[in-house]
Amino acid sequence: MDSFKIIANGYVITCDGEDRGGGYNLLIRNDRIVEVSDKLDPLTAIHPYATVVDASNKLIMPGFINAHFHSESVLLRSRTDDLHCSLWKTDLRTQECIKELLNPLNQEDIRNVHLMSYFSHLKSGTTCVGEFGLPYTEKSFVTALQAIARTEVKNVVALQNWDQISKVSTSTGERHRFLMNVGKEEEFTVYSFENLLRAARDLKVPLLAHVGEQRGDVENVKKTFRKSIFGVLQEFTAVRPDTVFVHLNHFNNQETKMLAEAGGSVVVCARSAAFKRTGYPSLRHLMRKGIRLAVGTDWGGVDMLEELKFLHQLHLLISGIPQFSPLELVRMGTINGAHTLGLSQETGSIEAGKKADLTFFSLDDVRLPVISGYANSEMLASLLLHDLSIRDVSEVMINGEFYVAKGEVMTMAEDEIAE
Template identity: 20%
Template sequence: MAVDIAISDTLVLTVDERNRLYERGTVLVDDGRIAEVRKSEDGDGEIEATHTIDGDGKLVMPGLINVHTHLELTPLIGAFSDLDLLEMMGSMTAIYGRLGEGDFDYLVESGYELAALNFLLGGVTTINSMDVRPSAGAETFGEAGLRGFFGPTITDLFWDVPVDEQFDRARTFIDKYHDSYDGRIRATICPHDDWSCTRGLWERTADLAAEYPGLLVHTHLLELEESNTMARANGGEDSLDLLDDVGLLDDRLVAAHFRVADEEDIERTAAADASVAHCPSVFCYWNPDAEMQWTPVPELREANVDVGLGIDDHYWHDSYSMFGEARQARLAANVKRTTGQFSSMELVRMLTIDGARALGVGDEIGSIEPGKRADIILLDVDKPKFTPLTNVPAHVVNNAAPGDVETVIVDGEVVMQDEVPETMEADAVQQRVKEAVERFADETGWELDIGGGEPPGSVETIRDLPKRGPARLLSRLALQSARDKFPF
């Protein structure tokens, strides 16, 4: 009996419950699912299949999962790299304010294409993205054959877009894109964070979530010291208390960052069966406070909270590499604490099955097991850098890079083979991005060239910043900080 894909005589890192590793294994795929995983037998190379792959010198593992990201400004990679923190935040906020008003669609569209292309090339088969206008992202990733969770940002203290309009956009997006592209594209509900949303917005978000009970709620949570301050301004004891009050602290919650979480936060998150996305590189690059604690990932994992890895704003730290994110998670935790915070296999699981569980799809993807959807990548490990091939999980999280990915399979379809994308034209994508960046520079006054990036002057930046929302945000934080210091 023929199958769709047969991979034989290959190294297989299954990431199943036993973390089984086959030194010489065979993986069969049929009708979009993994049909069989086992030790190779003589004659497996002759199995009748539409696609036959000789796995000699290859490592087969689950596709990588980027649990938290933002994609619209992908063409501006390199633009923010050498700014100081305040310059970066001011410039970024000004651009996002204009995105909220509907500007720069050409940049957004090319950005989604570039992100999809680079994640495809790097073995990232699933992403979870929060953006301003994600329709182009859903379509681009869907047509590229990738898997994605998308949702439009909702906030009333970050920009000045009317709240009614934002919720209308969210409903329209959900109705059009949820469960589209053969179920590979799913919608999410995305209140921006716990410091730029009022209680009224959280309550409306809870109402929207009740309308769509199958959708994840994706937000930034406990990212900054100001998180709990704003929660108190919103009538909660802290951020988790506020979310619990409005009915959003449950198993649908995907919380990015979680940097300032304490022991009680961890216990409540575990009890609610909520999930966390850990994004180490962006804070290693843009850490606003050297004394702030690091995300307590070991304690979260010990409490059985599903923790996946996210690359966040990759254009802030100039890397599409999820392998690099795993390495950075280890290095940052070891520096902040002591060595030995993670085993290599723990990090592999955070890249794959734990990320899938964080997104509520651990029963569908994230490991190579019979019955699961076939999201699989093949790495070329017949290279000097992988010699000798001892401790494969350590090689994956310490040594592997996107350029090592040779073949990508999503939902049983080969979307990249021999390092050549089958569903995207790389040259055309690159050309559209170059044209978009040139147009953006002409329209905004940004200087973007091979020497770096320089934003417009402070006058132009201030002119483009949202006014009403941020002013309310700062006044609320100031008032609550005064109340905390001088209770009355």
């Protein structure tokens, strides 16, 4: 029997093709949105037995999509905060911690790290994560996937080694989606590319190119292959419309042009780049070429709203960085992430047919500005970026069910998560 919910009287940012915004009511059947309407009475008349959720004085948007994140970073961030990214490989404390996580005997630690990461995402209003984890063995990989599934947060996981590839090739079900990581720049070889691309084809999964984060990586590839990273990827047919490109901090204008012609998407991790001191991607060139930009928090933090705020202010600090409008940034943190991860038919916007993955912000604080009765999507996006924080997240819905209510996780005690 179908279950109906009506989310009534909310301020909504849809991030759909029309970029609707204002006072709307949402009709949800089971796990999907059926209708977005500015009239409540017809919905309640047609569905008198629907559960009505009063969203008065709440801002509702698609759940954030964090398109790139390392879950182990919730544990490692305190060890890496004061180090340039290039020094992490030689820092004994950092490497010892990674070694412990990679130890197959430490299954409980792996489980706890991923529970903490994903429940933190959930409570912060994120409903989908692009996971770029460690090269776990098969047993540890399964433990991590089980912990992620426990939280109900949607995910697209990058496969990091042949243990993980082998496990996925023999698994069934659609609880997780996957990407094939093409590997680290220092490990690029003809043999590795041929085998990884063959595995991606066999598994029918897109590629992920985590490249160009540090200038040294770019220079090393040039010395080895006598061409740029993009040229190498292009030679091995790894540049495709569904390839997920992450970072690209040191790509030049010509490479950006070639990427635009290929129809690729880029995950920008600007706030993390500031902490890691790796440099920023050429946002001006990426925007000028019309490349779709998604957003990831990358390392340590799960706060997607803070990531969008950082991007919003970056042009004030660095000359040449373009100024993004609030609505552009909200789209980067939602529907653009869905497109990048191959989930745009399922999530990322509020419209009929999409899964009901929603984040609610309370507007009850008397310090907030009064919302005009004529509020549109740009005005609501501006309110979100200028006046709200993840502490204002009141409810989070995934697949039509609430997993955060009144700011608290519903499916696991928070003190148990913290332990």
